[in-house]
Amino acid sequence: MSDFAWGVVAALVKSIIIIVALLTAFAYMTLIERRVLARFQRRVGPNRAGPLGLLQPVADALKMAFKEQFMPGRAFRFTFLLAPALSVFVALTAFAVIPLGDRTTWGTSPIARAWAPFVSDINVGILYTLAISSLAVYGIVLAGWSSGNHYSLLGALRSAAQMVSYEVSIGLSVAGVLMFAGTLNMVDIVHAQVHQGIWYILAQPLGFILYGIAAIAEVNRAPFDLPEAEQELVAGYLTEFSGLRWSLFQMAEYINMITTSSVLATLFLGGWTLGALHGILGAPFIWYGIKVAFFLFIFIWLRATLPRIRYDQLMRFGWQVLLPLSVLNALCTAAVVAFDLQWWVSGLIGLFIILVVSIIYYLRLRAHRQVDKSGIVPKSTGLDQVLPASVRLVNIDPSQPPTSPTHATEPAATTP
Amino acid sequence: MLDLPTVAFYIIAILLVGTALAVVLSRNIVHAALFLAVFFGAAAGVYVLLNAEFIAIVQVLIYAGAVTILVLFAIMLTQNAMSRNANPFAGQWWLAAIICAALAIGIIYAVGSSKMALLSANASANMTTAGAAGGSIVRLGQLLYSPFDYSYVLPFEIASIVLLVAIVGAIVIGRED
Numbered sequence: 001m002s003d004f005a006w007g008v009v010a011a012l013v014k015s016i017i018i019i020v021a022l023l024t025a026f027a028y029m030t031l032i033e034r035r036v037l038a039r040f041q042r043r044v045g046p047n048r049a050g051p052l053g054l055l056q057p058v059a060d061a062l063k064m065a066f067k068e069q070f071m072p073g074r075a076f077r078f079t080f081l082l083a084p085a086l087s088v089f090v091a092l093t094a095f096a097v098i099p100l101g102d103r104t105t106w107g108t109s110p111i112a113r114a115w116a117p118f119v120s121d122i123n124v125g126i127l128y129t130l131a132i133s134s135l136a137v138y139g140i141v142l143a144g145w146s147s148g149n150h151y152s153l154l155g156a157l158r159s160a161a162q163m164v165s166y167e168v169s170i171g172l173s174v175a176g177v178l179m180f181a182g183t184l185n186m187v188d189i190v191h192a193q194v195h196q197g198i199w200y201i202l203a204q205p206l207g208f209i210l211y212g213i214a215a216i217a218e219v220n221r222a223p224f225d226l227p228e229a230e231q232e233l234v235a236g237y238l239t240e241f242s243g244l245r246w247s248l249f250q251m252a253e254y255i256n257m258i259t260t261s262s263v264l265a266t267l268f269l270g271g272w273t274l275g276a277l278h279g280i281l282g283a284p285f286i287w288y289g290i291k292v293a294f295f296l297f298i299f300i301w302l303r304a305t306l307p308r309i310r311y312d313q314l315m316r317f318g319w320q321v322l323l324p325l326s327v328l329n330a331l332c333t334a335a336v337v338a339f340d341l342q343w344w345v346s347g348l349i350g351l352f353i354i355l356v357v358s359i360i361y362y363l364r365l366r367a368h369r370q371v372d373k374s375g376i377v378p379k380s381t382g383l384d385q386v387l388p389a390s391v392r393l394v395n396i397d398p399s400q401p402p403t404s405p406t407h408a409t410e411p412a413a414t415t416p
Numbered sequence: 417m418l419d420l421p422t423v424a425f426y427i428i429a430i431l432l433v434g435t436a437l438a439v440v441l442s443r444n445i446v447h448a449a450l451f452l453a454v455f456f457g458a459a460a461g462v463y464v465l466l467n468a469e470f471i472a473i474v475q476v477l478i479y480a481g482a483v484t485i486l487v488l489f490a491i492m493l494t495q496n497a498m499s500r501n502a503n504p505f506a507g508q509w510w511l512a513a514i515i516c517a518a519l520a521i522g523i524i525y526a527v528g529s530s531k532m533a534l535l536s537a538n539a540s541a542n543m544t545t546a547g548a549a550g551g552s553i554v555r556l557g558q559l560l561y562s563p564f565d566y567s568y569v570l571p572f573e574i575a576s577i578v579l580l581v582a583i584v585g586a587i588v589i590g591r592e593d
Binding site: 076079122123124127128130131132134135137138141142145153156157160161163164167171184 | 444446447450453469470473474476477480481482485486488489492493552553
């Protein structure tokens with residue numbers, strides 16, 4: 001067979017292997033997440049199905065497969081069926097350029113290179129991942145809209161605004177790494193880190209944190225899971241989905257988490273490398289796996305720790321904190337690269353900015369906490385000015401019976 | 417005998433025309449926006465065939481990933497996003513059809529007879545071997561930003577100022593007092 005045909009066969013087989021691996025990882029991520037969350041909350045977690053609960057994903061899958069797949073009467077049928085499939089399709093596609101090892105992992109012959117551990121090695125790798133992840137919002141928006149339900153539609157609207165807002169910060173926070181590496185190719189970015197002898201988290205601490213935060217928002221994980229906020233929107237875009245369609249959305253979310261963790265590991269932690277230890281056969285997969293598992297644990301940790309933020313806080317944070325900091329990071333990095341300074345200059349600048357922002361946040365938090373202790377909110381601290389004018393807080397006065405103008409117009413409601 | 421890029425081009429071309437018609441003819445406005453997203457994706461396919469990977473990715477990132485989502489966002493904020501006939505024909509649809517046909521004939525005539533278009537077609541056939549070497553992003557960057565060589569840095573900066581003015585204008589209009 002020709003080299004081209006070998007390439008096609010290799011790409012197909014590698015895609016199938018990666019899809020199976022991702023789906024297995026998804027199944028066990030649900031188990032691990034439930035166990036870890038249980039630990040955080042001093043519970044045991046699911047441990048009944050099989051040893052240590054290892055068969056729990058199988059049980060869940062069987063349960064989901066036999067559940068009724070409900071479709072509301074007012075739903076738009078085609079789009080309703082398309083949305084979950086689209087979510088999973090996009091999530092799986094985005095993983096295609098993630099390198100799990102070097103081009104020469106299996107040797108240097110053309111056939112060995114065709115079987116290198118990534119599906120595709122394109123010049124614009126990181127942009128490809130960003131572009132495909134930006135399509136993930138379609139699944140959510142279409143699901144919310146096609147349900148024919150206002151809660152779902154609100155969830156879809158939120159997710160559209162959120163993902164478009166945070167994509168800007170994602171793109172800009174990656175820029176620093178790209179300036180250091182001088183390439184958009186994922187494999188070459190790792191090579192650049194090996195060549196310069198550092199992980200880019202050292203040169204780009206601010207970029208790392210910004211990308212991490214924006215990426216959590218991009219995959220709709222807590223504390224940014226507003227599209228599915230239970231208290232406000234039932235389950236947001238997921239409300240009308242059940243059975244396997246519901247689990248397809250879960251699948252997409254977890255695969256997106258894995259992809260994001262992989263991008264973080266590749267850009268900032270040197271991907272499959274660890275010092276000189278990546279030359280050993282099989283070792284690259286272990287280093288890559290450990291780094292990705294570390295980020296996945298952080299995802300769960302954040303979910304267990306942080307409360308969900310309010311919608312206006314989300315937008316304010318995205319546009320007024322993340323975006324300016326990303327621009328600042330790109331500017332500082334550009335200056336460091338342009339003047340040919342050492343990498344640690346950029347690292348120190350990043351740490352300094354992180355420190356300043358943390359101090360500002362700490363001082364603001366303390367100002368709010370003093371207000372909370374007294375139990376009175378004086379106008380002068382401006383706590384109510386944090387809210388935009390479109391948000392109206394309900395004023396509860398315990399000495400007065402609850403009355404409101406809308407009730408006053410209805411005779412039945414005013415006479416209890 | 418058709419080679420692989422030609423087959424791919426015809427598939428993409430049919431997809432492009434079909435989705436473009438669907439955008440205009442679809443009675444459901446959300447479906448129209450969806451077809452628009454597919455259209456942008458197919459246009460990215462044409463760029464890939466032209467060895468312009470960067471433009472293709474940016475096309476998906478900006479147009480399919482952001483612009484169409486904003487269109488959907490705006491549609492869903494309006495009253496009748498859930499109605500099944502949100503995109504009825506306007507009275508002047510026949511006028512629009514005539515203008516579109518005239519425009520298409522004009523473009524086809526211009527591209528088919530212009531010497532410049534034929535020249536650049538030959539030039540791009542020669543360039544495909546050079547672009548495949550992976551230097552297209554570097555070349556694009558130099559062409560856009562280089563302060564020393566001939567570059568498009570001034571038009572680029574002017575375009576960014578236009579966008580900045582638009583953003584400031586939007587904030588002024590949309591600001592709460």
